[in-house]
């Protein structure tokens with residue numbers, strides 16, 4: 001079952017969804033839903049009860065089915081790349097490393113015929129997510145662009161305010177590779193060609209969440225994971241090859257020296273990003289596969305945070321294993337700001353060394369770091385806090401770094417949030433004194449073999 005799902009990870013998103021549907025892993029909403037808040041409210045509510053994707057087959061004012069919460073599950077992300085539990089960071093960082101060595105002949109140009117249809121932005125679902133959002137937004141739009149100098153493709157994300165059939169107003173942070181491309185294109189007075197991929201294959205989605213050095217091509221992560229070439233097709237107007245298995249492609253160019261009003265928008269951090277001067281993506285063409293599915297995600301929800309947690313964790317893991325021994329695994333939860341590291345403690349002060357490394361890795365986001373021993377579940381914050389509170393003095397196992405600035409607060413201004421490190425490990429060499437209780441056989445029990453009703 002897992003292998004089947006993995007095999008579909010580089011195909012059409014709808015095929016991946018169909019595989020989950022067959023496994024009874026998808027919630028289906030067949031009655032008509034209003035894209036103005038009602039759809040988002042259902043996404044939010046359903047995520048409080050389950051991590052299943054939710055599929056809306058009848059959304060008002062559009063013929064497109066809408067799916068949400070495809071990526072809101074750690075175990076689905078692991079299955080997509082074929083990793084074991086506790087093994088996401090190691091597995092994905094090995095793929096990232098190996099992909100850097102792939103030669104450039106990793107794509108397979110599909111030269112039609114395509115089952116493509118084309119139309120206008122007004123035909124796509126216009127979903128308004130949070131109460132004070134400035135309007136309907138594309139929230140799961142993967143943006144594909146090429147480095148204006150080297151031509152290396154990059155995958156990332158931008159929220160897109162759906163303004164009219166001519167323009168999308170977007171938010172491109174200057175720390176993103178895309179922000180770097182845009183600024184360089186603009187300094188030459190040039191537009192930046194950008195294809196928005198809505199409903200790309202799951203592995204393209206994961207590659208877009210991943211940050212690699214700017215000279216590396218993120219599309220190669222897909223080829224490296226599957227061992228197969230990535231099917232691509234040409235655009236109608238852009239000099240870009242887009243993944244052929246994408247449900248919807250919006251061809252745009254970001255206009256140089258043009259700014260447009262964008263936001264307020266309910267962001268990942270649980271606050272509204274205020275109105276600001278965003279960028280203008282001029283729409284040149286919109287095409288979709290026949291019977292395409294639209295993918296939308298609720299910012300700040302499980303589907304937004306789970307892949308970002310995994311990718312932030314992998315980034316910290318990659319740096320840690322280069323510099324420090326005894327690193328077992330890393331998780332970022334419950335927010336991007338807290339990195340939890342599992343170590344096989346090798347010396348007194350090991351945890352503090354880990355904390356300093358983590359703070360340096362991602363200075364915009366790594367504000368808190370908790371370090372635990374090898375017997376603690378880093379995916380369960382209760383377990384992590386238990387280790388801190390139950391394994392030593394709580395007043396002597398913190399590291400405070402005052403007045404260090406972080407990224408941006410919800411008003412978009414720099415602020416000095418400082419850093420906190422929490423050493424939740426037992427004293428070096430004494431872990432056996434902290435032996436945990438276990439129930440023999442628990443791990444091997446399959447509840448289905450015992451329960452008749454549940």
Ligand SMILES: Cc1cc2nc3c(=O)[nH]c(=O)nc-3n(C[C@H](O)[C@H](O)[C@H](O)COP(=O)(O)O)c2cc1C
Pocket residue numbers: 139140154155156157158159171172173174175176177178208209210211212297304307308
């Ligand atoms: C669902 C989602 C939405 C995002 N939206 C934005 C956005 O609107 N603007 C932005 O600058 N970054 C956004 N990001 C963050 C970056 O796109 C993301 O970190 C990406 O991996 C950066 O890629 P890069 O390292 O190749 O630049 C978003 C990330 C996700 C997962």
